[in-house]
Amino acid sequence: MKNRLLPALLAAAALLASPALFAASQLPPNARVAIIGDSITEQKLYSKYMEAYLLACTGRKDIHVMQFGWSGETASGFAARCVNDLAAFAPNVATTCYGMNDGGYQPWKDSIGQGYEANMRNVLKQLSAAGVKHIVVGSPGAVDSKFFGKRASFGEKDSAAGYNDTLAHLRDIAMKLAAESKQTFANVHSAMFDAMPKAKAALGDDYPVCGGDGFHPGPNGQLLMAYAFLKALGVDGDIGTITVDAKGMTTATDGHKVLSSGAGKAEIESTRWPFCFDTDPKNANSTRSILPFAPFNQDLNRFTLKVKNLGAAKAKVTWGNATQEFSKEQLEAGVNLAAEFSATPFDAQFGQLVGVLGQKQNFETMMIKNLVTNFRQFANDAKVDPELAKAFDTVRTKLQARQQALDAEARQQLIPVKHTLTVTPL
Numbered sequence: 384m385k386n387r388l389l390p391a392l393l394a395a396a397a398l399l400a401s402p403a404l405f406a407a408s409q410l411p412p413n414a415r416v417a418i419i420g421d422s423i424t425e426q427k428l429y430s431k432y433m434e435a436y437l438l439a440c441t442g443r444k445d446i447h448v449m450q451f452g453w454s455g456e457t458a459s460g461f462a463a464r465c466v467n468d469l470a471a472f473a474p475n476v477a478t479t480c481y482g483m484n485d486g487g488y489q490p491w492k493d494s495i496g497q498g499y500e501a502n503m504r505n506v507l508k509q510l511s512a513a514g515v516k517h518i519v520v521g522s523p524g525a526v527d528s529k530f531f532g533k534r535a536s537f538g539e540k541d542s543a544a545g546y547n548d549t550l551a552h553l554r555d556i557a558m559k560l561a562a563e564s565k566q567t568f569a570n571v572h573s574a575m576f577d578a579m580p581k582a583k584a585a586l587g588d589d590y591p592v593c594g595g596d597g598f599h600p601g602p603n604g605q606l607l608m609a610y611a612f613l614k615a616l617g618v619d620g621d622i623g624t625i626t627v628d629a630k631g632m633t634t635a636t637d638g639h640k641v642l643s644s645g646a647g648k649a650e651i652e653s654t655r656w657p658f659c660f661d662t663d664p665k666n667a668n669s670t671r672s673i674l675p676f677a678p679f680n681q682d683l684n685r686f687t688l689k690v691k692n693l694g695a696a697k698a699k700v701t702w703g704n705a706t707q708e709f710s711k712e713q714l715e716a717g718v719n720l721a722a723e724f725s726a727t728p729f730d731a732q733f734g735q736l737v738g739v740l741g742q743k744q745n746f747e748t749m750m751i752k753n754l755v756t757n758f759r760q761f762a763n764d765a766k767v768d769p770e771l772a773k774a775f776d777t778v779r780t781k782l783q784a785r786q787q788a789l790d791a792e793a794r795q796q797l798i799p800v801k802h803t804l805t806v807t808p809l
Contacts, residue, residue, distance in 0.1 A: 410437075410446065410476065410616055411517065417469060418450040418612075419461060420480035423524065423598070425452030427744045428605035432658075432670075433478075433612055434744070435737050439656040439797060440684070441618055442638045447790060449474070450744050451751060457485045458502035465509035467759045468751050471779055472786075477515045478612050479506060480571060482523025482553040483598060489536040491549040500556050507564055519615045520561035520568050522554035524600065524608060525575040529588050531597030543597070547576060569615035574607045574677065575600070581676040591667050602661065603673035610679050622657045622686040622721065625649070627806050630692040647690075647698075647806040652799045657686040657721035659733035664725075671725070680722035688804065690714035695808035702804055703728035714806070728802035736796040743789035750782045 410416075416437065418430040430450040437446045449472045453460065458481040469477075485499045503520070510518055531543040554572040561568035579592040582603075592607075594600045600608065623636045633644035638655025658679075663669035674680060688700065690711075697710045700718070705726045709718055721727070758765075758775050765772040 410441075410443075410618070412445055414443075414446045414476050415472060415474040416446065416448045416616075417472060417474035417477040417515070418448065418452070419477055420452050420521070421456040421484055422452065422454035423483060423600065423605075423608075424450060424480055425454050425748060426599060426605065427452065427741060427748070428600070428602055429608035429612070431737060431740050431744055432606060432609035434740050434793075435733070436609065436613055436618070436658055436683070437616075438740075438794065439733065439736060440622055440658050442655040444794075449747050449786065452748065453752065455484060457481060458499060458506050462502060462505040462509050464756050464759065465506065466513045467762075468756050469510075469513045469515070471751065471755050471783055474513075474515055476517045476519075476616075477510055478519040478521055478569065478615070479503075479510075480521040480523065480569075480608070480612075481506070482550060482557065486523065486546065486549040486553055487536075488534060488546060489549070490540075490545050491552050495549065496552055496556055499553050500560065503557065503560055507560065507566070518561075518564070518566040519612060520557050520564075520566055521612060521615070522557045522568070522570055522572040523550045524571045524598070524604070525550060525579065525593050527591050527593035527597045528579060528583070530591050530593070530595055547572075551576075567615045567617075569611045571608050571611045574611040575604055578607055578673060578676040582673060585675065586665055586672070590665075590672075592673070595667075601667045602670045603667045606670045606673055606679065607677055610677060610683065613683055618683060620681075620683040620685050622684060623653070623655055624687040624689060624717070625651060625720075625804060626689045626691065627804060628691045629694060629698075629806060629808065633804075642801070647808070649804050650801065651804065652801050653729075654797075654799050656729045656733060656800060657727065658684045659727060659730045660725075662725065674722075680719060684721045685719050686721040687717040688714070688720050689717045690806050693806070693808055697809050699807040699809060700804065701807070703802055708809070729800050732796065732798065732800055736793065739789075739793045739796055743786070743793055746789055747786060750786060754782065755779065 424430055434448040486495055526543050526546050528543045534542040537545045550572050558568045575593060582592050583590055592604050623639045626634045627649060629647045633641050633649035635641050639651055639653045642650040642652055660671040661669035665672055693711045697708055699706050699708055702720055702724055705724050707723055765775055
């Protein structure tokens with residue numbers, strides 16, 4: 384696939400990717416984040432990972448999230464329901480992920496781009512009309528080089544390569560629209576496309592990065608999507624730093640409290656968690672399996688241990704029930720506990736949080752698709768029938784209350800986690 388990024392768009396991408404510029408503007412106080420997209424969003428995987436990260440890893444308590452995925456949808460479909468459906472949540476931040484269906488599963492032609500651009504412009508207009516000030520314009524993802532299979536629309540040519548070329552064109556349009564509207568761009572396509580050959584080279588061609596059907600990713604590919612959107616939202620990725628003095632006391636940054644310490648051992652209580660992963664390093668249904676091929680931990684998940692005054696060439700570090708060895712130089716510079724330890728003291732509580740968020744997001748799909756979106760069909764009737772309008776308002780209020788109750792239930796999982804670090808010189 385040819386790289387069709389123009390120099391001007393590359394410059395815009397570099398600007399838009401800067402967390403320092405967008406951390407404040409993209410996640411304002413009392414951020415209400417709507418995660419919008421097609422069936423890939425309705426899978427409720429990357430949206431669940433994003434919500435778990437925003438609740439547990441940022442250290443902020445004022446962020447609320449709701450997902451609005453809709454199977455089979457294109458940008459034009461969302462534009463038609465945008466104002467009606469978002470009224471149930473009133474977001475001030477939104478992420479969009481369209482293009483997979485907009486491309487028509489066929490080779491690129493200019494009319495595809497013209498339609499997508501017009502429809503995405505309308506989406507941005509509708510989001511603005513709904514009161515959304517901060518928008519992350521996401522590109523479509525990618526299709527799997529093996530599992531997308533052979534498609535008649537591509538003739539004898541490689542179907543996956545051909546459709547990834549179409550999706551790359553749509554990516555460039557999304558980037559252009561983000562720059563024009565002074566919003567942020569999330570390069571979902573490149574996050575997936577670039578990781579795919581690396582992962583398949585290591586784990587085999589039967590390892591699907593973009594899903595067993597070629598375009599609905601499993602947890603591995605969905606983690607890449609979450610990565611792209613979280614980067615675009617400007618999160619800083621600094622979970623915290625624990626500094627152990629082998630001959631003295633331990634200190635910790637905000638979100639972490641030292642309960643006791645001395646001589647290389649500390650008990651810590653953390654309200655800011657690292658992001659946690661599934662355990663299987665090779666299965667596409669495990670988020671951990673994609674980590675060697677993407678900078679998730681480096682960019683978004685830095686929970687750093689530093690050790691001073693070690694007095695030995697290396698040391699064992701025991702964190703919870705797991706132990707690793709590091710050199711003195713590594714420990715002085717700082718090691719990322721979230722990346723180095725495959726089992727962490729946060730795993731169980733993080734898993735509970737993700738499970739409850741899954742239940743919440745399942746309700747959100749039912750709420751929007753089964754009820755709220757259908758209010759549009761009676762919009763004219765409601766204008767002339769106050770009782771009908773009041774009935775719709777009552778239903779919307781009841782549904783909002785249930786969604787808020789599920790949100791509160793998820794937040795009950797955000798309890799402080801106590802954990803122990805022990806540094807033993809060798």
